[in-house]
Amino acid sequence: xxxxxxxxxxxxxxxxxxxxxxxxxxxxxxxxxxxxxxxxxxxxxxxxxxxxxxxxxxxxxxxxxxxxxxxxxxxxxxxxxxxxxxxxxxxxxxxxxxxxxxxxxxxxxxxxxxxxxxxxxxxxxxxxxxxxxxxxxxxxxxxxxxxxxxxxxxxxxxxxxxxxxxxxxxxxxxxxxxxxxxxxxxxxxxxxxxxxxxxxxxxxxxxxxxxxxxxxxxxxxxxxxxxxxxxxxxxxxxxxxxxxxxxxxxxxxxxxxxxxxxxxxxxxxxxxxxxxxxxxxxxxxxxxxxxxxxxxxxxxxxxxxxxxxxxxxxxxxxxxxxxxxxxxxxxxxxxx
Amino acid sequence: xxxxxxxxxxxxxxxxxxxxxxxxxxxxxxxxxxxxxxxxxxxxxxxxxxxxxxxxxxxxxxxxxxxxxxxxxxxxxxxxxxxxxxxxxxxxxxxxxxxxxxxxxxxxxxxxxxxxxxxxxxxxxxxxxxxxxxxxxxxxxxxxxxxxxxxxxxxxxxxxxxxxxxxxxxxxxxxxxxxxxxxxxxxxxxxxxxxxxxxxxxxxxxxxxxxxxxxxxxxxxxxxxxxxxxxxxxxxxxxxxxxxxxxxxxxxxxxxxxxxxxxxxxxxxxxxxxxxxxxxxxxxxxxxxxxxxxxxxxxxxxxxxxxxxxxxxxxxxxxxxxxxxxxxxxxxxxxx
Numbered sequence: 001x002x003x004x005x006x007x008x009x010x011x012x013x014x015x016x017x018x019x020x021x022x023x024x025x026x027x028x029x030x031x032x033x034x035x036x037x038x039x040x041x042x043x044x045x046x047x048x049x050x051x052x053x054x055x056x057x058x059x060x061x062x063x064x065x066x067x068x069x070x071x072x073x074x075x076x077x078x079x080x081x082x083x084x085x086x087x088x089x090x091x092x093x094x095x096x097x098x099x100x101x102x103x104x105x106x107x108x109x110x111x112x113x114x115x116x117x118x119x120x121x122x123x124x125x126x127x128x129x130x131x132x133x134x135x136x137x138x139x140x141x142x143x144x145x146x147x148x149x150x151x152x153x154x155x156x157x158x159x160x161x162x163x164x165x166x167x168x169x170x171x172x173x174x175x176x177x178x179x180x181x182x183x184x185x186x187x188x189x190x191x192x193x194x195x196x197x198x199x200x201x202x203x204x205x206x207x208x209x210x211x212x213x214x215x216x217x218x219x220x221x222x223x224x225x226x227x228x229x230x231x232x233x234x235x236x237x238x239x240x241x242x243x244x245x246x247x248x249x250x251x252x253x254x255x256x257x258x259x260x261x262x263x264x265x266x267x268x269x270x271x272x273x274x275x276x277x278x279x280x281x282x283x284x285x286x287x288x289x290x291x292x293x294x295x296x297x298x299x300x301x302x303x304x305x306x307x308x309x310x311x312x313x314x315x316x317x318x319x320x321x322x323x324x325x326x327x328x329x330x331x332x333x334x335x336x
Numbered sequence: 337x338x339x340x341x342x343x344x345x346x347x348x349x350x351x352x353x354x355x356x357x358x359x360x361x362x363x364x365x366x367x368x369x370x371x372x373x374x375x376x377x378x379x380x381x382x383x384x385x386x387x388x389x390x391x392x393x394x395x396x397x398x399x400x401x402x403x404x405x406x407x408x409x410x411x412x413x414x415x416x417x418x419x420x421x422x423x424x425x426x427x428x429x430x431x432x433x434x435x436x437x438x439x440x441x442x443x444x445x446x447x448x449x450x451x452x453x454x455x456x457x458x459x460x461x462x463x464x465x466x467x468x469x470x471x472x473x474x475x476x477x478x479x480x481x482x483x484x485x486x487x488x489x490x491x492x493x494x495x496x497x498x499x500x501x502x503x504x505x506x507x508x509x510x511x512x513x514x515x516x517x518x519x520x521x522x523x524x525x526x527x528x529x530x531x532x533x534x535x536x537x538x539x540x541x542x543x544x545x546x547x548x549x550x551x552x553x554x555x556x557x558x559x560x561x562x563x564x565x566x567x568x569x570x571x572x573x574x575x576x577x578x579x580x581x582x583x584x585x586x587x588x589x590x591x592x593x594x595x596x597x598x599x600x601x602x603x604x605x606x607x608x609x610x611x612x613x614x615x616x617x618x619x620x621x622x623x624x625x626x627x628x629x630x631x632x633x634x635x636x637x638x639x640x641x642x643x644x645x646x647x648x649x650x651x652x653x654x655x656x657x658x659x660x661x662x663x664x665x666x667x668x669x670x671x672x
Binding site for chain 1: 340341342343344345346347348349354357358360361362364365366367368369370373374375379381382384386387391393394395396397399401430431433434435436437438439440441442443444445447448451452454455458459463464465466467468469470471472473474476477478479480482484486488490669670
């Protein structure tokens with residue numbers, strides 16, 4: 001990245017270009033580790049050893065627009081995003097923060113609605129907002145509310161996104177692309193017969209059920225850049241290849257139809273209530289069964305497995321193979 | 337606050353109006369405590385019991401404009417703000433987060449400069465940025481970079497802003513009003529002979545020195561709303577009155593001159609490298625001596641004391657008394 005360059009939208013879209021920006025700028029922070037897993041890992045969060053446990057710490061800025069969308073709002077999203085990042089590290093969510101930047105003129109009633117959504121999502125997982133910060137900007141300086149939610153969780157053993165071994169099975173905890181596709185359809189004012197909606201949910205209870213069974217080797221949530229990006233990151237960091245079966249990928253029929261009309265690959269858009277999980281082969285069926293018993297895991301499936309090698313390979317319905325490339329960035333802006 | 341109301345700039349200015357917004361909206365969050373000190377305390381951070389220690393958690397959105405200012409930049413500010421909030425709870429800063437929202441077109445070189453400032457401030461206190469999040473917004477959606485810095489620290493015993501007892505001495509760790517006055521002077525393009533500059537600094541080492549001596553009963557950092565706001569909050573929460581001597585208030589001559597020309601009270605503007613500390617009377621002199629030995633505590637003074645009663649009373653140079661009222665909000669917007 002040369003010195004005259006400027007930040008562009010694609011740098012925030014969760015794909016390869018974002019990795020490039022992070023690599024050339026934020027990876028330059030030298031004070032990047034407090035013991036355990038730090039910034040250098042670029043995982044879903046950090047893990048700091050404390051006694052015989054780990055404190056997991058994570059942060060997310062939520063800039064979604066519009067603030068209210070089918071299936072949720074920025075309040076539910078902010079809790080879900082941070083709870084899920086903690087869960088991906090194997091940590092029980094304990095305490096979250098609420099840092100809001102509000103544009104002047106924002107209706108107080110909308111703020112109250114958002115706060116109710118925050119509370120409902122917290123109650124689902126037994127976590128709490130324990131501290132906050134409120135800033136207000138002139139309306140010409142900011143067009144829509146931003147919420148940063150950071151949080152801490154506790155775990156005995158952090159799960160990494162880099163822990164896949166050859167032979168591990170790959171589970172997706174539910175249907176793919178619901179959040180990104182429903183959001184763009186809503187924004188564009190499209191109607192597709194059925195009501196598309198976001199999968200936005202705090203999925204700690206689903207992850208907890210999987211962890212209790214055991215055999216989990218790696219986890220990551222497919223937000224910006226979608227499943228395509230997450231599979232590539234996990235494969236690359238774990239030094240394995242991932243093979244997925246196209247006919248096993250769970251995509252809702254209405255999401256598929258909308259995605260086709262929009263010309264967007266559901267694999268490349270954000271999900272906000274899903275996880276990609278690596279499991280030891282011998283444990284995969286019992287883990288899957290445990291996940292399916294939970295509220296947000298009913299549609300979970302095994303979509304493939306890790307093998308020696310590199311890259312993410314899709315075995316197509318007609319018997320061919322093609323690489324699933326990491327997207328340059330999510331095709332849908334301001335999705336989370 | 338009625339239902340048709342909208343958020344206005346004064347709601348983010350750190351004074352009474354902000355307390356009103358927080359009280360009517362965010363105080364409505366019911367899942368607000370993870371044990372220990374939670375959102376309901378509206379302190380500088382939360383404290384969560386963990387083994388025989390407390391994890392302190394805090395968050396701050398930094399929306400300062402311009403991003404580079406005399407004495408610092410948004411990178412140094414973001415670390416200082418969060419380190420100081422942890423320090424005010426008596427906690428050693430351990431691990432911080434870096435959540436940035438960048439407007440499209442922001443120069444990469446400026447980002448790198450900000451990251452260097454972040455690193456330098458971290459090194460001063462031995463803390464680390466362990467995780468982050470990067471979002472990019474269209475330039476018509478956001479006018480200037482926002483950085484959220486959350487963080488955790490560890491303490492054996494959290495210090496409260498509500499712990500003052502009658503008889504406690506009140507220490508200010510240095511000169512008052514430097515950040516707010518220098519920022520507005522810089523923004524307005526004023527020249528005042530000497531170079532006014534922000535006091536922006538991470539003051540953990542100063543606070544650590546005070547804590548090691550002992551006798552500290554309460555702490556709070558006078559950011560938005562300034563010393564006037566902090567003294568009122570501490571007095572109200574502690575159920576005491578605070579009496580300060582006007583002739584003991586440390587205000588730099590050039591800050592005073594600029595403040596007079598601008599018609600702004602230095603007591604009502606943000607400081608970014610200062611603390612207001614309550615100390616048991618018998619310990620005040622030794623605590624003060626310890627603070628003065630530190631880099632950011634050289635100008636520390638005792639400005640008054642807590643007594644029975646309520647309110648904040650200034651004893652003027654000419655022998656009168658007047659209330660120091662809590663400001664409606666900081667007179668200077670986007671100071672932190």
